[in-house]
Amino acid sequence: MTLKNPSSSTNSRPTPKSTPSRQHNTTAPFNMEAILQAQAKFRLDRGLQKITAVRNKNYKRHGPKSYVYLLNRFGFEPTKPGPYFHQHRIHQRGLAHPDFKAPVGGRVTRTKVLVKKVKEDGTVDPSGSATGEVGAEDQQNDSEYLCEVTIGTPGQKLMLDFDTGSSDLWVFSTELSKQLQENHAIFDPKKSSTFKALKDQTWQISYGDGSSASGTCGSDVVNLGGLSIKNQTIELASKLAAQFAQGTGDGLLGLAWPQINTVQTDGRPTPANTPVANMIQQDDIPSDASLFTAAFYSDRDQNAESFYTFGYIDQDLVSASGQDIAWTDVDNSQGFWMFPSTKTTINGKDISQDGNTAIADTGTTLALVSDEVCDALYKAIPGAKYDESQQGYVFPMNTDASSLPEFKVSVGNTQFVIQPEDLAFAPADDSNWYGGVQSRGSNPFDILGDVFLKSVYAIFDQGNQRFGAVPKIQAKQNLQPTQ
Template sequence: MEAIFNVQSKFALERGLSKIKAIRNENYKRHGTKSYVYLLNRFGFEPTKPGPYFQGASFHQRGLAHPDFHEARGGRVHKKKHLKKKQTPEGATDPNGTETGEVGAEDQQNDSEYLCEVTIGTPGQKLLLDFDTGSSDLWVFSTELSKSLQSNHTVFNPKNSSTFKALTGQKWQISYGDGSSASGDCGSDDVTVGGLTIKNQTVELASTLAQQFAQGTGDGLLGLAWPSINTVTTNGKPTPANTPVANMITQEDVPSESELFTAAFYSERDANAQSFYTFGYIDQDLVTASGQQIAWTDVDNSQGFWMFPSTSSSVNGKAISQSGNSAIADTGTTLALVSDDVCDALYKAIPGAKYDDQQQGYVFPMSTDVSSLPEFKVSVGNTQFVIQPEDLAFAPADNNNWYGGVQSRGDNPFDILGDVFLKSVYAIFDQGNQRFGAVPKIQATQNLNPPSNQ
């Protein structure tokens, strides 16, 4: 590993690479249930625990509209899932409600906890983007949007870039289970992250945008998953575009030892710690500070995610075997979602913890002392990592309880390890070698005080 570090250090110095600050979004408001509902939409899983939100089905008829009817008749019928919520007749959310309603923007957390500066075009236009290892589109707010949707955002103007080229016939669209979507056309341009410039990168320009996206703070998203789940089409046929990291590799912008990126997240409770990403090199100081070698595990990218084996967990040293289990590392997710068995074991070890039907999640008393929280570990390959106690307290659930940072994955077939997990490790996404690595990064002092932005 020392030889690889030397190559990376020389490359970073020669190219003037730097850490990309993951800027804490001052407008981000933590809310446990809204974050969980966002994940229900993002991944489309069915909850296995009671609560107001569930995946409902609607049936769509494919076929031509008969002149005597106002809807399609004939053809194949297909079922589509939509997130719904149970309600009382008056409209108040009620886990035992007998009516169902639509899930709106107010039900979910649509803002990003961290934003990173990216430069696009010549001369460079600087935008704040959400870096997301759970998706693969690089899309931005553009001048093709209506003025009302552009409000409070930095907007990319392709006409002001001499290196922008329109990609004729290419379109893109992202959508979620609540029906919200964003879409538009595509071009290519120079994209610079942390001093590394990627030429001819596909940039997806938003021309339509759901209100919930517009209400967020960032100016778009930079996907860091694998290109296979990119949504670009050419003349209606899927033609996934390369992500910046994939282009970084195929265009040989980096040496073979540097075909990676890394993420170091810190809690907002720790005012002096700066979260960051690097592209093309590993921060050796963080690895050295951990006192451990990097724990590597092979990645299964067949679904487009950073997926790896995670076959064991433990609570206060008591092992929970999960034969065949997998997990994904997802910077676009705030919570950590695990199996019901693991959730039950964790919260049974926290005095006063309970499952709250109304909030559709586990909660525990704010009076809990950090020293009484259990040591909870999840595995990356063959190595277990502690999720630091302070991140088990995700957000105030009410005046007396915390909403837990670890929640049920429902019927989703794999764990989703978001920021609640990633804040405890230094994460290394080695795309060239198709592996994921980590070392522990635990804060010396644990703090359960609510963050200042609550």
């Protein structure tokens, strides 16, 4: 299950702290050939390996559930009609008068929660007159890819969700009830000689539906593809909501920037470093290798294995693209991998969006863009429409891939094509696809998840605060529903 940091409506964000980084002069050119050579030597010397992003066999694509999950974790208001929306509720704490069955006086708080419109029988319906709570069954409860990580001495292997949209490294632990531990690999701190408890440190991730994950903290050694990171903060789950426990993975490894980590000391925000930030701060990797990369492939791709690398760029993928890496500076002030994305092109027609930004988010399956872009995109697909019951755009399953539009989004000054076949995210019903690109609603920036990332080889250069990419379009895919 992919976890995100709480939205402002459910929990205050920690005060940003300085991010370990190696600043660069944006006007000075990078000698990429020399950098790649240095990385190749580092990889060979340290015996670094790709970390396979294993396709989760239990993951089942579901368009509306994936969209509702994003409504929940980012907390934006939908601008298109549908059954799911946010509602403000009043909570009052006080003393109950004997003549009343409710608190009187005391503290009053106003919170925003995610709810759904339902009919009298409880079924979800955009025309429903009643509202119900959004539960685990309404959301996508699993991650598409999982990666093996070793923690402790001797190493304990867990399958974690790598997420560039959050910054917590939390794991299923022996502090959980036996019931919640079922069907998961569990980290046992007592079996690690290098584990150290971090007294008075706690963590908690909360969502708009009231669900949360929380626990205590410790530090230990973490191994990522041959790179060992000492003194890494490990967040041990002691409480988990059902939506987290039902996932297949054994926790999450956040790869965003440290300031949105949720660790607190005695109730005060004290964000912990992410593994990559620690690599940089502890000089585990040289300045030319202070990065990680992600290569995702669709389940429609043949003989292609998704992977991450830490400390080096896969030169074969860059060479295969036939292009130089397109770099753009990252704005990490909100903790995300955010960059300018000011132009979209649909079948050669440009849509200019001055000042628009986007984040690259491996924890998101869909791509969310402005309503203007969504409307233009689906107008270019024969038979496409907005379906209120699905709270998203759909298009006919009998659509031929050749009739899908060429859809480009910009990363800095460079545009990248989203592979047309990946516009078909999941079956919406027996005759329609749920689109892989949907409305970002009131969210102020685009969210470019797997639907976009499958078309590029993504390079997250944390040391130099820049994001790079080259195209990774597959020669042939199909539009058949995946099993």
